[in-house]
Structures are given as C-alpha cells and as structure tokens.
Amino acid sequence: MTRLSLAAFALTTALALPAAAFDLSAMSPAEKEAFGGAVRDYLMENPEVLVEAINKLEERQQAQAAQDDRVLVQTNAQDIFEFAGDWVGGNLEGDITMVEFIDYKCSYCKKAYEVVDEVLKSDRNIRFVVKEFPILSDQSVLAARFAVAVKQVAGDAAYEAVHNELMAFRGDMTLESLSRLASEQKIDPDLVIAKMNTEEVTAVLRANAQLAERMGIAGTPAFVVGGQLLRGYAPTEAMHQIIAQERG
Incomplete structure (x- = not known):
C-alpha cells in the first residue's frame, strides 16, 4: 500500500470511528511523525476531502443547533x-x-x-x-x-x-x-x-x-x-x- 493510500485509509478510518477508537497516544513518536506526514501529503493531493469534511461538519452543527432550539421552544x-x-x-x-x-x-x-x-x-x-x-x-x-x-x-x-x-x-x-x-x-x-x-x-x-x-x-x-x-x-x-x- 502506498503512502498516500495508507493515509487515505487511516484518515477515513479515523473519521469513521469514535474518538476513543483511534488513539494517537498509543503511537510511538516515529509512527506519529510518519502518520502526520502521510495525512498531510494526502490532503495536499486531495484538498476536496477537506471541503467535504467541513460541509459535513456544518451540516451536523446546523442539525444540532436546530434540535437545541426545539428543546428551547419546548422548555419555554x-x-x-x-x-x-x-x-x-x-x-x-x-x-x-x-x-x-x-x-x-x-x-x-x-x-x-x-x-x-x-x-x-x-x-x-x-x-x-x-x-x-x-x-x-x-x-x-x-x-x-x-x-x-x-x-x-x-x-x-x-x-x-x-x-x-x-x-x-x-x-x-x-x-x-x-x-x-x-x-x-x-x-x-x-x-x-x-x-x-x-x-x-x-x-x-x-x-x-x-x-x-x-x-x-x-x-x-x-x-x-x-x-x-x-x-x-x-x-x-x-x-x-x-x-x-x-x-x-
């Protein structure tokens, strides 16, 4: 598996898993450096991934804000x-x-x-x-x-x-x-x-x-x-x- 494909796999896995399931603290300093470099290379080659991630984050934030507002309306x-x-x-x-x-x-x-x-x-x-x-x-x-x-x-x-x-x-x-x-x-x-x-x-x-x-x-x-x-x-x-x- 190439460095970029490895980074893509790792990044996709990290985004898909709960935060506790992907533990950077368990990596050695060398593994962290290699992983960080691979992810950076992947994102530089595929910047549209960042746009997709930001859009998804905004969708989730908007949905959560709408739900929070509904709770406010119900409460008051x-x-x-x-x-x-x-x-x-x-x-x-x-x-x-x-x-x-x-x-x-x-x-x-x-x-x-x-x-x-x-x-x-x-x-x-x-x-x-x-x-x-x-x-x-x-x-x-x-x-x-x-x-x-x-x-x-x-x-x-x-x-x-x-x-x-x-x-x-x-x-x-x-x-x-x-x-x-x-x-x-x-x-x-x-x-x-x-x-x-x-x-x-x-x-x-x-x-x-x-x-x-x-x-x-x-x-x-x-x-x-x-x-x-x-x-x-x-x-x-x-x-x-x-x-x-x-x-x-």
Whole structure:
C-alpha cells in the first residue's frame, strides 16, 4: 500500500470511528511523525476531502443547533405562546402559532411585517403572537411602552391598529408623534402616556427580554413557528416552507 493510500485509509478510518477508537497516544513518536506526514501529503493531493469534511461538519452543527432550539421552544412554551401580556391575532384557533419578537425601529422588522401580513392573509389557519422586544434605541423602548400601554388602556383592537401604524412609521418616535398617533386612532393620549411608565407595562417588556435571553435571541426580528426558532428575517416563500414543515 502506498503512502498516500495508507493515509487515505487511516484518515477515513479515523473519521469513521469514535474518538476513543483511534488513539494517537498509543503511537510511538516515529509512527506519529510518519502518520502526520502521510495525512498531510494526502490532503495536499486531495484538498476536496477537506471541503467535504467541513460541509459535513456544518451540516451536523446546523442539525444540532436546530434540535437545541426545539428543546428551547419546548422548555419555554408557556411563556412563548401563552403570555397574557402579548397581543394575539390571526386565527385564534389556528393549527399553528407564529410568534414574532419585534422592535419598531428595526428596518428588517418592517420588512418582515410585509411578509407576515402576506402569510396571514394567504393562510387563514395561523395564530399570530407579537412580543415587544425593544433593543435598538431609546425610541424603540418608547414605542414599545406606548404600544403595550395602548393594549392595556384601550384593548386588543386598538393595539392592532397602533402596531400596524408603528410598523409603517418612518420618522422619529417621540411623545409628541406617539400622542398624535393615539389621537388619530381615537385613543386618549393622556391615558396612554400616563400608563407607559407603570410597572404593568414594564413587566411585559421585562418578561419578553428575560425570555429572549433564555432562548439566545439577541436581535430582531426573531420568530418561533410551531417548534422552530428562526433568528432573523425570512422571505415569504421561506416562511411558507417553515410553516409547511411544521404541519408536515
């Protein structure tokens, strides 16, 4: 057997066996040097082996990460899907729940808003939950407090209308601009502003932030669709595929 074929055999065997079954420590210094040289020669002659190995490693890591995320979703299911402080829309009796962590100053959240809107319109069997998760700026926090306060003061329908307006909003989010928005939606701005800094509103934002920390969510948008956790934006077709996977 040639040196290269020996190295190929050894490398293949080493990758195939459990770590404990291939013990370099049992080799003599001369055997280690010869083996290392043979493996190096083989890889220099066949670099595609490294590409294949890296691709396989990435596949395994991605599969493990997806499985780990499913465990996170299962462990935190009550707080993800049934937290009383969140707004729930779509089909309240839908066969699958989509949860989104949002920040009103996040450009990708605004882009994802269009995706979610299309998905909910084309699939009438999805329950949709919004989790206020302001992380980008002081304006993010102000807008989130405003939205939660609207829900607590004026109810779910008012929250939905304000949420839609905030997702379309492109200017600075200030007390003045938010007060105008409340007035336009026939909501008493003074009541909402008085509510914004109360413990009831803070508790909602705190609970969502703690949940995000437990789940390793550090950015927006982030989605939980059924049992899958998606960290980031996904186009419409990809979202439909995820939903189909969860149903299938």
